[in-house]
Amino acid sequence: MEGLDLLFSIYILVLAIFVGFEVITKVPTILHTPLMSGSNAISGITIVGSLVVAGMVADPARTILGVIALIMATINVVGGFMVTDRMLQMFKKKEEREA
Amino acid sequence: MEVLMHITYLVAAVLFILGLKRLSSPKTARSGNLMGASGMLLAIIATLAFTQILDWTWIIVGLVIGAAIGAFLARWVAMTAMPQMVAVFNAFGGGASALVASAEFLGYLEPGIAAPTFVISLTIVLSVFIGSITFSGSFLAWAKLEGHWERAITYPGGNIVNGLVFLGIIVIGAWIAVMPGVPIEWFIVLAVLALIFGLMFVMPIGGADMPVVVALLNSFSGLAAAATGFVLDNNVLIIAGSLVGASGLILTNIMCRAMNRSLANVLFSAFGAHVEAVGDGDGRPKIAKEINAEDAAVLMSYSNNVVVVPGYGLAVAQAQHQAREMSDLLGEKGVTVKFAVHPVAGRMPGHMNVLLAEANVPYDQLYESDDVNGEMERTDVVLILGANDVVNPDARTKKDSPLYGMPIINADYAKNTIVVKRSLNPGFAGTDNPLFYKDNNRMLFGDAKKVLTALVSELKRM
Incomplete structure (x- = not known):
């Protein structure tokens, strides 16, 4: 990655950081725990990288690293989204609880 | 083909942003999380479909093992252990x-x-x-x-x-x-x-x-x-x-x-590394008055309003269900019950809200510190369940306290307080709590679950 390509990636990085700041500023305390585990699941996006590495026919050392990375990233993604959903489905208003 | 992959990635990125955005309100949070998950699924599918995968064996092995472990952990972890799970x-x-x-x-x-x-x-x-x-x-x-x-x-x-x-x-x-x-x-x-x-x-x-x-x-x-x-x-x-x-x-x-x-x-700063001795300070011995479950139940049932302050001790004792049962019983007797949740109650910000939600406490019965502090002088009883530092008045007044400046729930302004706690030991900040020795405070010693079970049975008998 050189020159303009690199510059475009830096553009994306900087803009995404600003979006991240803006999106999160107004979260009520009640949702901090689910927010933490939900955003944590999103950081498992590295699963995409591990898929590429694990699927290459390369020397065994790289494949092993790739497969371990894939297992860890999948735990992060699947576990993270599921546990967040489990927490959020419990949040109910009074009417909903009695319904 | 590569263009298609990048377009899918773009859609996934948009879903992540919308998902995070929706996570900031209780009404939309669940759908927000689903959006994030769909974004992730799209990104995975696009990667598998459009990159040169030469060997599928390890990919399938990795995905199956990872998904099985992740799903197992997510399904079976106790809500009290949520901070550990996220870690x-x-x-x-x-x-x-x-x-x-x-x-x-x-x-x-x-x-x-x-x-x-x-x-x-x-x-x-x-x-x-x-x-x-x-x-x-x-x-x-x-x-x-x-x-x-x-x-x-x-x-x-x-x-x-x-x-x-x-x-x-x-x-x-x-x-x-x-x-x-x-x-x-x-x-x-x-x-x-x-x-x-x-x-x-x-x-x-x-x-x-x-x-x-x-x-x-x-x-x-x-x-x-x-x-x-x-x-x-x-x-x-x-x-x-x-x-x-x-x-x-x-x-x-x-x-x-x-x-x-x-x-x-x-x-x-290695916060909490030093523990202050309990009870001393100004030299004279301080006395905390006790109350039993029966009297506490009577006091609360003849009140107009009760504020419950749950803390980490409640989570450890897994007593959130008993707390909800007690609040329902008081509600039936015409007492207004509010749960005042401090931002750092539990083991993680927002953790107490999750635990109370698990016990079926509706989230419109949960209040933040500022919401209850304004009406504290008119509150008949504040019931403090396994919380300590978040109701320590030193945070307002004692300049050399490690807690000084932390926003607290002003329980000491209420007409009566009942502290349910296993002992007089200091909380995490390692500092004594003058609230315990106030004239209108009563200590109800014991494990939060046992105490609440006793309170519930007393209330049922009344």
Whole structure:
């Protein structure tokens, strides 16, 4: 990655950081725990990288690293989204609880 | 074909942003999480469909094992153990980023492959460094949340040793980034030093500050993913990684503010390492008055309004269901019951809300400190369940208290307070609580679950 390509990636990085700041500023305390585990699941996006590495026919050392990375990233993604959903489905208003 | 892959990645990125946005309100949070999950699924499908996958065996093996472990943990973890769970998931995310970058580094060592450019070497180093810190640091945070090495562990000159290790990492990292062809041994040294640094950086931080550490490490795991995105020239990693990096930092900051402490204070001050002796201070012995469950039940049932302040002790005793039952019974007797949840109640900001939601307490019955503080003088009874530091009036008045300046729930302004606690021992901040010795306070000693069960049966008999 050189020159303009690199510059475009830096553009994306900087803009995404600003979006991240803006999106999160107004979260009520009640949702901090689910927010933490939900955003944590999103950081498992590295699963995409591990898929590429694990699927290459390369020397065994790289494949092993790739497969371990894939297992860890999948735990992060699947576990993270599921546990967040489990927490959020419990949040109910009074009417909903009695319904 | 590549265009199609990038368009799918773009859709995934938009879903991540919308998902995070929707996570900020209880009404939309669940759909927000589903949006994030769909974005992830799309990104995975696009990768599998449009990149040159030569060998599917390991991909299927990895996905099946990872999904099975992840689903099992997510399904069976107790809600009280949620902070530990997030720490573990976070460790895996950071570790995965570091491993992907390491595999790329190995790829560039193969004969006939051109040396990596400076940017790629640099981002490989960053990804391994940040990912490894996240991995080992999160696991230590998990252990501390589980109750091992819970107190801040310090030794003289600890910060200097940490600084030296950090300097070593920078030097080796810069060397690898600038000079292609550095022997692989040095790369391994870099990874090991980063793992050690992760441990050393979390070690001197006390157990109750772990949530802040986990939030910070969550931000790190996002940054590691973003760095890996530069290594692989993959924009969806850069976007999702920096989104999480930025939002994690904001969340860390919000948590620090709830405790009125700076991030530097949380990370470097070994908070809670010193425990103050109970009961002394001004010299004369202080006496805390006791009450039994029967009298407490009578006092509350003849009140107009009761504010319940749940704390970590309630979570440990798993007594949230009994607390809800008691509040329902008082409600039937015409008493207005509010739950006042301090931002740092439980083991993690927002954790108490999750526990009470699990016990079926509707979230419109949950109030933040400011909502109840305004009407505290008109409150008949404040029932404090296993909370301590968050109702300590020293935070308002005693300048040399470690709690000074932390926003608290002003329980001491209420007409009566009842503190349910196992003993008079200090809370996490290691400081005595003058509320316990006030004239209108009564101690109801015992495990929160047993006490609440007794209160419930007394209320049923009335």
